Amino acid sequence: xxxxxxxxxxxxxxxxxxxxxxxxxxxxxxxxxxxxxxxxxxxxxxxxxxxxxxxxxxxxxxxxxxxxxxxxxxxxxxxxxxxxxxxxxxxxxxxxxxxxxxxxxxxxxxxxxxxxxxxxxxxxxxxxxxxxxxxxxxxxxxxxxxxxxxxxxxxxxxxxxxxxxxxxxxxxxxxxxxxxxxxxxxxxxxxxxxxxxxxxxxxxxxxxxxxxxxxxxxxxxxxxxxxxxxxxxxxxxxxxxxxxxxxxxxxxxxxxxxxxxxxxxxxxxxxxxxxxxxxxxxxxxxxxxxxxxxxxxxxxxxxxxxxxxxxxxxxxxxxxxxxxxxxxxxxxxxxxxxxxxxxxxxxxxxxxxxxxxxxxxxxxxxxxxxxxxxxxxxxxxxxxxxxxxxxxxxxxxxxxxxxxxxxxxxxxxxxxxxxxxxxxxxxxxxxxxxxxxxxxxxxxxxxxxxxxxxxxxxxxxxxxxxxxxxxxxxxxxxxxxxxxxxxxxxxxxxxxxxxxxxxxxxxxxxxxxxxxxxxxxxxxxxxxxxxxxxxxxxxxxxxxxxxxxxxxxxxxxxxxxxxxxxxxxxxxxxxxxxxxxxxxxxxxxxxxxxxxxxxxxxxxxxxxxxxxxxxxxxxxxxxxxxxxxxxxxxxxxxxxxxxxxxxxxxxxxxxxxxxxxxxxxxxxxxxxxxxxxxxxxxxxxxxxxxxxxxxxxxxxxxxxxxxxxxxxxxxxxxxxxxxxxxxxxxxxxxx
Numbered sequence: 001x002x003x004x005x006x007x008x009x010x011x012x013x014x015x016x017x018x019x020x021x022x023x024x025x026x027x028x029x030x031x032x033x034x035x036x037x038x039x040x041x042x043x044x045x046x047x048x049x050x051x052x053x054x055x056x057x058x059x060x061x062x063x064x065x066x067x068x069x070x071x072x073x074x075x076x077x078x079x080x081x082x083x084x085x086x087x088x089x090x091x092x093x094x095x096x097x098x099x100x101x102x103x104x105x106x107x108x109x110x111x112x113x114x115x116x117x118x119x120x121x122x123x124x125x126x127x128x129x130x131x132x133x134x135x136x137x138x139x140x141x142x143x144x145x146x147x148x149x150x151x152x153x154x155x156x157x158x159x160x161x162x163x164x165x166x167x168x169x170x171x172x173x174x175x176x177x178x179x180x181x182x183x184x185x186x187x188x189x190x191x192x193x194x195x196x197x198x199x200x201x202x203x204x205x206x207x208x209x210x211x212x213x214x215x216x217x218x219x220x221x222x223x224x225x226x227x228x229x230x231x232x233x234x235x236x237x238x239x240x241x242x243x244x245x246x247x248x249x250x251x252x253x254x255x256x257x258x259x260x261x262x263x264x265x266x267x268x269x270x271x272x273x274x275x276x277x278x279x280x281x282x283x284x285x286x287x288x289x290x291x292x293x294x295x296x297x298x299x300x301x302x303x304x305x306x307x308x309x310x311x312x313x314x315x316x317x318x319x320x321x322x323x324x325x326x327x328x329x330x331x332x333x334x335x336x337x338x339x340x341x342x343x344x345x346x347x348x349x350x351x352x353x354x355x356x357x358x359x360x361x362x363x364x365x366x367x368x369x370x371x372x373x374x375x376x377x378x379x380x381x382x383x384x385x386x387x388x389x390x391x392x393x394x395x396x397x398x399x400x401x402x403x404x405x406x407x408x409x410x411x412x413x414x415x416x417x418x419x420x421x422x423x424x425x426x427x428x429x430x431x432x433x434x435x436x437x438x439x440x441x442x443x444x445x446x447x448x449x450x451x452x453x454x455x456x457x458x459x460x461x462x463x464x465x466x467x468x469x470x471x472x473x474x475x476x477x478x479x480x481x482x483x484x485x486x487x488x489x490x491x492x493x494x495x496x497x498x499x500x501x502x503x504x505x506x507x508x509x510x511x512x513x514x515x516x517x518x519x520x521x522x523x524x525x526x527x528x529x530x531x532x533x534x535x536x537x538x539x540x541x542x543x544x545x546x547x548x549x550x551x552x553x554x555x556x557x558x559x560x561x562x563x564x565x566x567x568x569x570x571x572x573x574x575x576x577x578x579x580x581x582x583x584x585x586x587x588x589x590x591x592x593x594x595x596x597x598x599x600x601x602x603x604x605x606x607x608x609x610x611x612x613x614x615x616x617x618x619x620x621x622x623x624x625x626x627x628x629x630x631x632x633x634x635x636x637x638x639x640x641x642x643x644x645x646x647x648x649x650x651x652x653x654x655x656x657x658x659x660x661x662x663x664x665x666x667x668x669x670x671x672x673x674x675x676x677x678x679x680x681x682x683x684x685x686x687x688x689x690x691x692x693x694x695x696x697x698x699x700x701x702x703x704x705x706x707x708x709x710x711x712x713x714x715x716x717x718x719x720x721x722x723x724x725x726x727x728x729x730x731x732x733x734x735x
Contacts, residue, residue: 047222061220230351258307260328271310400442599628669684
């Protein structure tokens with residue numbers, strides 16, 4: 001049950017001071033003092049204090065807080081307040097390493113256990129956990145496959161278990177990982193310590209799955225902080241690739257630092273080629289790269305060596321770079337949950353940033369392909385199992401790659417075959433194994449006596465999952481085509497009520513400057529052509545009334561002369577209005593439809609996929625019987641129809657003296673980061689702290705303690721080097 005967030009003024013008086021590698025009990029301090037001492041913050045953000053209080057009280061909790069909301073502090077701080085070790089379940093090795101590096105840099109004893117360690121190293125760290133040498137230990141969920149590992153953990157006194165990225169436990173979530181299903185069972189085997197689940201995005205269905213799979217006991221549920229006032233959400237409606245690149249070039253030129261998300265590896269490579277033409281330094285990241293290449297590219301981006309990344313959604317869960325000024329989705333994401341998690345990586349330092357979605361309805365084809373691949377039917381799963389039976393050797397093994405299996409089945413969607421193998425694996429009838437000396441995996445039949453028709457397939461569950469996946473895509477399209485405040489839309493989608501519009505998104509910008517007025521003759525002609533196109537694609541007539549038959553997207557494709565298959569399939573290219581507005585941008589026309597709807601000229605059915613038609617008033621305006629009065633959209637300022645890309649980019653920084661000092665401090669920060677094992681620079685000092693140093697130019701470490709983000713540890717270990725840079729700069733820039 002969702003309860004009201006309760007704030008407590010006093011936490012339990014349990015605190016530890018960290019000295020070297022061991023933890024000793026000392027007198028209690030206030031949580032705010034601990035927050036300042038080890039994390040460099042003057043106070044809690046959003047609902048952090050209430051969450052910290054609840055975690056420290058020993059109860060189970062489910063926390064849904066968006067990317068950048070400060071989730072990690074909500075379990076890291078309570079770990080210092082409680083006896084024992086906090087076990088943190090985390091899905092990515094890179095994410096674990098970043099978190100552990102950041103904690104140890106603050107003087108907090110933490111470590112990790114994952115597949116990068118030998119059995120001997122794992123055993124040594126477990127012994128150190130038993131001895132009380134650590135307060136937080138990050139563990140990959142894959143470790144729970146080994147019963148021996150769980151048995152060893154039983155010796156460790158646990159304060160609580162924190163499950164990060166908890167949506168991975170739900171098959172209805174956007175990033176389901178089967179290994180997460182073992183977490184609940186492992187926690188029970190460890191004696192049932194308190195469990196705290198954390199995720200950035202979770203619908204009510206996913207929340208219910210998390211509670212059930214992790215066996216949460218009457219958890220306190222926190223849903224808070226989905227509003228990100230520093231983010232400006234923009235949806236650019238584009239007709240073709242040239243329009244996408246035109247918008248992208250302007251975003252990069254203006255905001256300089258960020259991530260471009262693409263739906264496929266092929267698109268990543270295409271966008272990367274364009275960035276190279278524009279002479280924009282970048283990294284290109286996708287799942288087709290090997291582990292070492294991905295780690296190298298990710299580190300180059302995190303360290304600030306390169307400011308632009310173009311990537312698939314494989315990139316990002318381990319990214320914790322606070323100064324990202326833009327996130328661009330080059331194509332339509334598959335769900336609002338995935339979109340908001342990725343977009344939320346912008347502006348984590350609290351400074352303004354933009355999140356731009358380049359929307360073309362035709363892009364949904366890619367997501368439809370992914371949905372097909374993630375949802376093979378029962379018949380296809382049996383076909384895959386039958387093919388495995390036909391191919392197996394005497395050891396009941398099939399030593400063929402996924403691509404070979406796909407070709408043998410006569411399909412082109414290897415993702416569908418891979419999903420079918422995963423379903424069969426969860427049934428316990430097959431298992432995948434690595435082939436010696438090869439980079440492919442084989443398949444072993446565990447119950448060769450089970451025939452295809454005997455497989456225990458839950459067909460209703462398969463159908464429900466596909467329904468939910470398609471519903472998620474429709475919700476994403478509804479967001480892209482909505483006309484109201486985008487941040488308000490997102491908050492309501494995640495169950496957080498809000499009464500105020502953000503004032504920063506494209507919809508709010510339109511409404512703030514969109515006073516209705518009489519149109520010029522040229523504007524009126526464009527509007528009448530638009531209304532004429534809507535009329536031609538509506539049912540009924542003037543006398544009987546117009547009836548909605550098509551959605552806005554298809555109507556605008558017809559008006560702009562699109563050669564989309566559906567246009568010719570439905571014969572819309574034979575209409576007299578076909579291509580009538582091909583000289584106008586889709587962005588302008590889409591906003592013009594919204595403005596006409598608000599002015600009462602167009603009727604919309606509403607819902608996820610609204611259909612539109614003319615109103616009686618719109619009919620009169622179309623026939624020039626009435627003068628149109630509406631708020632002319634501002635989309636013309638953004639996307640042209642020339643079909644030409646913008647000029648090649650030349651990224652430029654400001655040139656003030658203070659910016660010169662900031663740049664010098666950045667270089668020193670990067671040197672310190674490399675000297676400490678290539679840790680991310682933000683772990684040395686945040687951008688905000690760095691800029692504050694440049695502005696205040698403190699004379700000594702004690703004065704630097706007044707800067708948010710600089711605590712005693714950083715004042716002792718980091719600030720002296722920065723003060724030397726400041727002194728050198730002052731000598732060359734006398735005032």
